[in-house]
Amino acid sequence: MFKHSRFAALAVGALMLATPAAAQDKSIVVSSTTSTVDSGLFNHILPLFKAKTGIEVKVLSQGTGQALDTGRRGDADVVFVHAKSAEEKFLSEGFATKRYPVMYNDFVIVGPKSDPAAIKGKKDVGDALKTLMSKQATFISRGDKSGTHSAELNLWKAVGVDIDKDKGAWYKSIGQGMGAALNTAAADNAYVLSDRGTWLNFKNKDNLQVVVEGDKRLFNQYGVMLVNPAKHPHVKKELGQQFIDWLVSAEGQKAIAGYKINGEQLFYPNASDASA
């Protein structure tokens, strides 16, 4: 967080020293996911947003499930997550009135360079997962109801595996964030499903590498919603909506596309795709 955000750090540091009351007046709380924070995306786009509007965005880095719950309790103004079905449930419960698609990134299967299950290069993620299961290769699951966790569960379901029933000692559910899951995989010589952003920004890669990528089923859609002020009257609806409008504007979309690690783009804006 310190390294590629000298500018942000300076801005935030100066702000801390400046009038905190005024800063609090023009700030919103966004509950988001570990993938957007740990990948460094917010450090890239928030200073741009702030320079334009003067609004400070305080980001909570939580699993998607927890991030939505934070919104349900009224403890955030905006939720920015990646689990479409959970987001639609949030909408149907009335905690938000509109969901805006923002961008997508993709998941990858990360595994040891030695690749004991020999799945490297498979183009079909279902085939890769079935191979992992049949070879009893150690697999780390987030197990924390995050967006990545639910994506993983959906993938198992799509290949006809009831993971609750079929899992064995090879399947380790750790109940922690993406970074912790990658750390565990590095230590255990295990496979793990990760979002690409967190993986690229991850420092402890050790003996890990990407083994499976590019399958359409690995695409990961992000959506943003304003917490319904009718449910929680204190929600800062003008400032929150301003943030959402900026994210889906041409300018915001360009900022998202412009975030790269080692020349590699992490997130692909697609706000114009109403079906996303």
Place this chain on the structure above:
Amino acid sequence: MNSGQSALTLVLTADPALIAIVKLSLTVSLAAVAVAAVIGIPFGALIALTRFPGRSGVIVVLNAMMGLPPVVVGLAVYLLLSRSGPLGNLGILFTPQAMIVAQAVLVTPIIAALTRQTIEDLWSEYREEFAAMDVGPVRRVLTLISDAKFSLVTALLAGFGRAAAEVGAIIIVGGNIEGFTRTMTTAIALETSKGDLPLAVGLGMVLMTIVVIVNSLAFAARRAGEMRAGS
């Protein structure tokens, strides 16, 4: 540049983000200790100096509460301060104030329990002289607290150590928001989750250095004070 060097560079160049984090850590933990002292010292003294039914039970519970799990306290304070909770109208969840509240909850039992023990020991030493001098109850309490002040400093330090070291409570109620509620410990947790283990270790060393400095200052102050008062 590897991350171990970068942690050192952050310290040596007085990186503004790092300074802000250190400042917030100290502010939150010291404020929590101050709040806990204002509540815990009189409460501990009260229990030390009164006899009532169920007193031993209160002491056992108080001593047990010294080991309150930070995560449980964090969760309880979170539910309390959440917009949907009983104190939601305060609107202080995910602010430094909420972190102070959570740490004060953690630290108060430590200070109260150690104060109780200290004051009770001193009381057994002073009680006959107080009776002989016909010292009133208010003066008794104030004198005991004043004469126990150097031992109470140790209680405050124990509380500070606990507050400065914990991450479970503040990460829940503070949210680890960059530039706003990120402290040394939550930053360490974050860097660990990002796999930047050398930077996390570097930050850990900065934290430990700060704790050692605070303890040294308190130790020196205690020494000097004791020389004067003659304990």
Place this chain on the structure above:
Amino acid sequence: MRAPSSDLPIKFQNVTLRARGVVILDAIYASFRAGKPSVLIGPNGAGKSTLLRAAMGLVAPDDGRITWGGRENAPPDRRAIMFQRPVMLRRSAAGNLRFALAAAGIARTRHEERVHQLLALVGLQGLGDRPARRMSGGEQQRLALARALAREPEILFLDEPAASLDPAATKALEDTIRQVARSGVTVILSTHDLAQARRIGGEIIFMNRGRIVETGDADAFFIHPETDAARRFIAGELLT
């Protein structure tokens, strides 16, 4: 603030005191009047310290009653006690005296003057700033005496005041005690040191096993003790 009436005489009427079933004071009748010092003597465990504490009002009898100037439950406004092992507060010598002055309700404006007088009286002038608990045993004992006198008592109880002191320190303390007694304070002192009892003089109260065995004027008592127990105690025999 000061009690208008006198706490003298102090009367013990059939006073019995027990601690965990053991009788410490056994049906004591006694009367302490203004004037000459009273000296409680007797072997360890005779009940001397307990009698002093009861007379000070620090412990209540299980049976019988104690009256001060005819009143029961009189607050100790005009009484002071110096324990065998005085406990000094964690502050300077002068600070300890100021504390006692404040506790006795003596006007703050008089404190500095009184601290000065009291330190001089016990021979500790110039040592007011020393931490009390770092002073020698003899100095602490004298400071304890000054602290007791800070209350401006009518009656001063001294429990084995020189028990742990060397001869020189003992003499200095006794000189001060005699001076206090001459100034009109009624001194009631316990000791197991016969020579000290002789030096202080006044009325001797000989105790053994929770009872008052014999009382009498010091000169007469040491020359012609009336009871066998007193005779043997003076002769240095062990009493059982």
